[in-house]
Amino acid sequence: MTLSKQKLPFDPLAPDFIADPYPFYDRLREESPILYDPDWKLWFVSTYEDINALLRDRRLGRDLEGAPKPDPKTPFGKLHLNSLMEKEPPDHSRLRGLVNKAFTPARVEALRPRLTEIAHHLIDAVLPRREMDLLADFAEPLPVMVIAELLGVPEEGRSSLRPWSHAIVAMYELKPTVEDARRANCAVVEFSSYLGKLIAERRASPQDDLISALVEMEEEGNRLSEDEMIATCILMLNAGHEATVNAIANGMLAFFSHPAQYELLKRSPELIKTAVEEILRYDTPLHLFRRWVREGMEYKGLHLQKGAQLALLYAAANRDPARFEAPHRFDITRQDNPHLAFGAGIHYCVGAPLARLEMQVAIQTLIERLPQLRLANEKVEYRQSYVVRGLKSLPVTF
Numbered sequence: 001m002t003l004s005k006q007k008l009p010f011d012p013l014a015p016d017f018i019a020d021p022y023p024f025y026d027r028l029r030e031e032s033p034i035l036y037d038p039d040w041k042l043w044f045v046s047t048y049e050d051i052n053a054l055l056r057d058r059r060l061g062r063d064l065e066g067a068p069k070p071d072p073k074t075p076f077g078k079l080h081l082n083s084l085m086e087k088e089p090p091d092h093s094r095l096r097g098l099v100n101k102a103f104t105p106a107r108v109e110a111l112r113p114r115l116t117e118i119a120h121h122l123i124d125a126v127l128p129r130r131e132m133d134l135l136a137d138f139a140e141p142l143p144v145m146v147i148a149e150l151l152g153v154p155e156e157g158r159s160s161l162r163p164w165s166h167a168i169v170a171m172y173e174l175k176p177t178v179e180d181a182r183r184a185n186c187a188v189v190e191f192s193s194y195l196g197k198l199i200a201e202r203r204a205s206p207q208d209d210l211i212s213a214l215v216e217m218e219e220e221g222n223r224l225s226e227d228e229m230i231a232t233c234i235l236m237l238n239a240g241h242e243a244t245v246n247a248i249a250n251g252m253l254a255f256f257s258h259p260a261q262y263e264l265l266k267r268s269p270e271l272i273k274t275a276v277e278e279i280l281r282y283d284t285p286l287h288l289f290r291r292w293v294r295e296g297m298e299y300k301g302l303h304l305q306k307g308a309q310l311a312l313l314y315a316a317a318n319r320d321p322a323r324f325e326a327p328h329r330f331d332i333t334r335q336d337n338p339h340l341a342f343g344a345g346i347h348y349c350v351g352a353p354l355a356r357l358e359m360q361v362a363i364q365t366l367i368e369r370l371p372q373l374r375l376a377n378e379k380v381e382y383r384q385s386y387v388v389r390g391l392k393s394l395p396v397t398f
Helices: 015-019 022-031 048-055 075-082 091-102 105-109 112-129 134-139 141-151 161-172 178-204 210-216 226-257 259-267 269-282 352-369
Strands: 003-005 034-037 042-045 131-133 288-293 297-299 302-304 309-313 395-397
Touching: 042 048, 048 309, 075 161, 075 178, 075 226, 091 210, 091 226, 105 352, 112 131, 112 134, 112 141, 112 352, 131 134, 134 141, 134 226, 134 352, 141 161, 141 210, 141 226, 141 352, 161 178, 161 226, 178 210, 178 226, 210 226, 226 259, 226 269, 226 352, 259 269, 259 352, 269 352
Parallel strands: 003 034, 042 309
Antiparallel strands: 034 042, 131 395, 288 309, 297 302
């Protein structure tokens, strides 16, 4: 293995990279599978074997005492401080245990009829037009409405959820701007205020929703604090729909680019589960996730100092030919498919069952209701972001 300290051989925000990052990942895996870029101050890791191992290595983590963090005096910094995603044991174990008890597989599966109803409603709304932006008219509102119902956000409060989430998620890009921080802080203030009122209502009058369950949940005498409750709800909304929105749109684009696979799914709808897994592998919506080195460690002849930060390239791992046969082939019948789209280890995505269910229902409903669905034009554009890969729009006709 080549371990090197040099400049990353691509610009993550360059138009050619954003349009198709996978040839660049191929080169990185082959030439410098573990590379330190002094400009980004990150170790970029690009092979499946390494990322899968490092995600499970407890010498690495999302939190490190003394590491640079958002200012906890700012709204976003306070949110970051209380987020389950940024915690390590024992705090992570406590919070995750509480969330898992409320966010059960049974609760998720119970959403299937309502999720299907919402999908049909969204298609009914655009059917007379014979065209839509599949992203804005379908892929975005579907997961937002579902996670809003799961949490218990009333219909009149849902229009702000997507803009708030979008502003907050921008802070997890490689180099957020001052304007990104301003927008994120404003979004956190507004979102937290809204959730604080909703939590107070559920404390006074519990309902059959996730916020009520979190309010009432207790494990070994531990409850979520108010700040932890707000941070958990915001994380569930962000993680519960941001990646799913892009996975649905990216997946449909993959089908449009591979019409034989699309026809195969139409003929064999029982392939929907393996199709969803292949979408998540083939064009992973979350391209990068970071880990701190929590204690000095040796890895494959490389000394990683405490305080170093790793950028684990999920999307590169999911196209690694050392792990996946014909990795650049989109194959919805693929059986051996242990992709890393949801991570691994203790930080494995808590919302993975919901994301899978949403993708299955969304794609099945599109196929059933719009059998003539096709791209309105061949050229599509991706958003100017790297960590979360998503389209600007996806115009279709039917």
